[in-house]
Amino acid sequence: MKQHIEHAESGQFSHSTYLGNIIQNELITSISRKILDTVVTEIKQSKYHSVILDCTPDVSHQEQISVIIRTVKMDKAPEINEHFMGFLVAPERTGLGLSPLILKKLMELNIPFDDCREQSYDNGANMRGRNKGVQARLLEKNPHALYVPCGAHSLNLVVSDAATASTDATSYFGNVQKLYSLFSASPQRWAILRDHVTVALKTWSDTRWESHINSIEAVRYQASNIREALLKIREVMDPLTKVEAQSLAEEVGSYRFLICTVIWYDILHHVNHVSKLLQFPKMQFDVALDLTKAKTSLINYRTGFALAQASTKGMYEEINVEAVLNEKRLRSTKNHFAYEAPHKPIVDAMKRLEATFFNVVVDTAIQSLTDRFETLGEVRDRFGV
Structure with a gap:
């Protein structure tokens, strides 16, 4: 890639240089997919994982959820890793509205929620509610996904x-x-x-x-x-x-x-x-x-x-x-x-x-x-x- 750019800048190409914005976006997307596939493979190798979520409005006033997966990698010594998996746009902040979004995201990534052993997020009523909060609805799907609140958020x-x-x-x-x-x-x-x-x-x-x-x-x-x-x-x-x-x-x-x-x-x-x-x-x-x-x-x-x-x-x-x-x-x-x-x-x-x-x-x-x-x-x- 470095040599290709140097040749393009020196004018050695008489044909297309393939450095337009469309090609660049395709390259970024390809690299992103490759990184995500590698991360998902590592998560599956660790088998058990935890889900960390946080909601915040962006500059366009849309509510976004950041999704992070935490795993323990068993190498020469146990290593705790956290992987950012992307943002989700949340049309509503209720437990009923957020729970399907999270499960859908994990399904798209082909990460089984049955292997989740912890769910962690702030102490807002919509997240920690014992009956209708996100943690309660996810516990219905997987009783082993223990809820651990974030101390700093609390x-x-x-x-x-x-x-x-x-x-x-x-x-x-x-x-x-x-x-x-x-x-x-x-x-x-x-x-x-x-x-x-x-x-x-x-x-x-x-x-x-x-x-x-x-x-x-x-x-x-x-x-x-x-x-x-x-x-x-x-x-x-x-x-x-x-x-x-x-x-x-x-x-x-x-x-x-x-x-x-x-x-x-x-x-x-x-x-x-x-x-x-x-x-x-x-x-x-x-x-x-x-x-x-x-x-x-x-x-x-x-x-x-x-x-x-x-x-x-x-x-x-x-x-x-x-x-x-x-x-x-x-x-x-x-x-x-x-x-x-x-x-x-x-x-x-x-x-x-x-x-x-x-x-x-x-x-x-x-x-x-x-x-x-x-x-x-x-x-x-x-x-x-």
Whole structure:
């Protein structure tokens, strides 16, 4: 092939060079088929295999499933191999819609699903559901295809569950994203930000919650500098940008935003540390399961609202704001009967933030952690030594 290209480039051919796009695509397709045939042959030689799946939307907003087959190659020493077998376009994300796609793909590759001994993917309800999830439907086809959830995905989903459990949490992350969007919208604004901070703001991935800690870290330790950068933008930009910068400066300078930053940074910092350890290539299963006992530290943190308040002290003193939450007017509820509205609303704003944000977020994370890692405990009970 190299000699052929050299001859074609030197003009030695008076006839067609067969280097057009159609021929090139045929060559790529032929090589792809040959590689795939070789991989399938290796999978069959190993006989038993596991299936690893993950769903993500692409740039064209289509849901795609990546299919990976894991095998143990018995050579001089056992060797674990993972083979990427391609993408599947998923018209729907339900267990009923995904299961036939996976079985059809394996059938096309001539890989018998009866030899599957494990299925592994994230802890989404459509995948891990005990009755209608993908793992349950595949277990009906092959009872030996044990479901093992992905530990790293599980921790990300734990944080995702916690973040959607409270309106204060959702609002907080929305404001952090607005900060990045405002500064990154133009080089001039970004230059103003870099003049005031040492660690720049970062955006995050919607599918990887561990990326959120990088974006919060800049706010956690540079809230005062970010606020000064917003005030600078307010002085030099157009009227519309000035209004947005003023609004965000007031938000960053509020005690509510500062204490939410401290709480989220503490939670994400611990979860991210465990997530990184779980992704270590030589991590052992028993050790990984012990690491997922992050529930203990979260339970201890459940009583840490006062500690979070103390950690916020340096931040609000630097910005020169009072450690006071603005009271919000509560709608009164008229009691017509004795059984209506038995609970009185929490009037104190700090107590309300603790009850509706801090307690809700931590409790949701603890419960989610318990539910999602229950299956890993079952696997350890079966195979642990």
